Amino acid sequence: MKILVINAGSSSLKFKLFKMLDESVICSGLMQEIGKEEASVSFKHDDQELKKLMSIKDYNEALCILFDLIFEEGLLVDINELYAVGHRVVHGGDVFSKATQINGEVVSRLKEFIPLAPLHNPANISGILAVKQRSDTIRQVAVFDTAFHQSIPEHAFRYALESSLFFEGKIRRYGFHGSSHKYVLAQACKLLKQDEKETNIISLHLGNGASACAIQAGQSIDTSMGMTPLEGLVMGTRSGDIDPGIIFYLHEHKGYSLEKIETILEKESGLFGLCGENDMRTIIKKAKAGNKYQLAIDIFVYRIKKYIGSYFAILERVDALVFTGGIGENSSEIRSLIIEGLKGLGISYDVHKNREMIKNKFSFHKEKSEIKLFVIATDEELEIALQTKEALDE
Ligand code: ADP
Numbered sequence: 084m085k086i087l088v089i090n091a092g093s094s095s096l097k098f099k100l101f102k103m104l105d106e107s108v109i110c111s112g113l114m115q116e117i118g119k120e121e122a123s124v125s126f127k128h129d130d131q132e133l134k135k136l137m138s139i140k141d142y143n144e145a146l147c148i149l150f151d152l153i154f155e156e157g158l159l160v161d162i163n164e165l166y167a168v169g170h171r172v173v174h175g176g177d178v179f180s181k182a183t184q185i186n187g188e189v190v191s192r193l194k195e196f197i198p199l200a201p202l203h204n205p206a207n208i209s210g211i212l213a214v215k216q217r218s219d220t221i222r223q224v225a226v227f228d229t230a231f232h233q234s235i236p237e238h239a240f241r242y243a244l245e246s247s248l249f250f251e252g253k254i255r256r257y258g259f260h261g262s263s264h265k266y267v268l269a270q271a272c273k274l275l276k277q278d279e280k281e282t283n284i285i286s287l288h289l290g291n292g293a294s295a296c297a298i299q300a301g302q303s304i305d306t307s308m309g310m311t312p313l314e315g316l317v318m319g320t321r322s323g324d325i326d327p328g329i330i331f332y333l334h335e336h337k338g339y340s341l342e343k344i345e346t347i348l349e350k351e352s353g354l355f356g357l358c359g360e361n362d363m364r365t366i367i368k369k370a371k372a373g374n375k376y377q378l379a380i381d382i383f384v385y386r387i388k389k390y391i392g393s394y395f396a397i398l399e400r401v402d403a404l405v406f407t408g409g410i411g412e413n414s415s416e417i418r419s420l421i422i423e424g425l426k427g428l429g430i431s432y433d434v435h436k437n438r439e440m441i442k443n444k445f446s447f448h449k450e451k452s453e454i455k456l457f458v459i460a461t462d463e464e465l466e467i468a469l470q471t472k473e474a475l476d477e
Pocket of ligand 1: 364408410414
């Protein structure tokens with residue numbers, strides 16, 4: 084059984100073809116700058132990587148190129164050999180609480196959510212339609228970034244705003260990175276040898292985008308990203324939490340247009356805003372006591388600690404703290420700064436195990452630590468493939 088996973092971004096398309104029997108990757112790759120004359124294509128299989136620059140007009144053409152490569156390499160003979168295609172869809176609003184087989188009605192609902200994810204949902208829909216054009220009979224499944232968080236209770240997903248903004252305007256917390264938090268939960272349960280229904284964890288996805296999630300009895304009960312992925316932790320270029328009054332101040336007193344403010348908050352803030360770099364590796368290298376790089380790290384870490392503290396307060400018991408995402412998986416320095424001083428919460432870590440960096444999955448708590456500490460490499464594409472299969476098996 085083979086499942087193709089497609090993750091279409093605003094001008095990019097990431098893909099992975101899985102053999103579901105052993106969950107291995109048959110081929111994977113990335114197309115960037117779709118819509119331009121010099122789009123880049125990278126295609127990996129069997130330890131070989133093909134890279135080229137070519138004109139890719141749109142998602143339809145991108146999909147044609149992808150299938151041509153797959154056929155040329157003999158990885159599939161016919162598109163209908165695929166069990167299904169699973170699509171990452173960023174926003175499923177308050178309608179989709181699990182992966183869903185795509186039909187005309189689902190596509191119409193996805194279009195309704197375009198205002199909630201204006202960069203991503205149109206690309207996701209284009210990817211779905213491009214596959215449909217290639218084969219009308221192939222089964223397609225939408226796997227939503229927001230779905231895992233549909234279990235968040237109303238007192239946590241509502242903002243304290245006038246009610247019609249929620250009832251008519253759909254303004255509420257939706258949360259993102261759902262496939263990642265769900266994937267690491269399943270892996271953490273394997274390490275804990277516990278059923279998901281009995282497991283409470285705090286999951287920290289720390290990449291360019293970053294979010295924390297409080298998981299109780301296997302369900303998300305709160306997360307740091309909100310109506311959009313802008314809220315919460317300090318990210319590569321996104322501000323995370325700010326006083327909303329800042330927006331009015333910049334608009335009214337500094338004359339900034341709303342468009343400029345959006346660019347500032349989305350693309351020029353976070354680590355980049357604080358020190359001019361958004362790559363944590365560079366920031367760590369340049370950090371010295373008292374300089375701007377060290378301050379960026381301090382602010383990044385401080386915000387995460389605040390979320391950990393608040394999630395301890397809402398979870399009755401915490402079994403494990405899980406680190407994932409590029410920074411969470413790879414930076415023992417950042418992990419140790421986050422955990423430093425959390426002894427009062429029952430957390431103590433083993434300095435050596437933290438630095439060991441075993442591939443994919445390891446623990447680094449001290450034996451006596453009440454709370455287990457795990458590093459788990461996330462695999463959003465595999466999670467999408469697994470959820471695609473599950474949605475069709477139901
Ligand atoms: P995205 O959200 O774009 O998927 P990733 O999860 O790949 O991002 O995370 C990217 C971040 O991870 C970057 O800030 C990068 O510097 C950081 N990162 C990757 N490897 C390391 C490392 N060894 N030490 C510190 N940070 C790292």
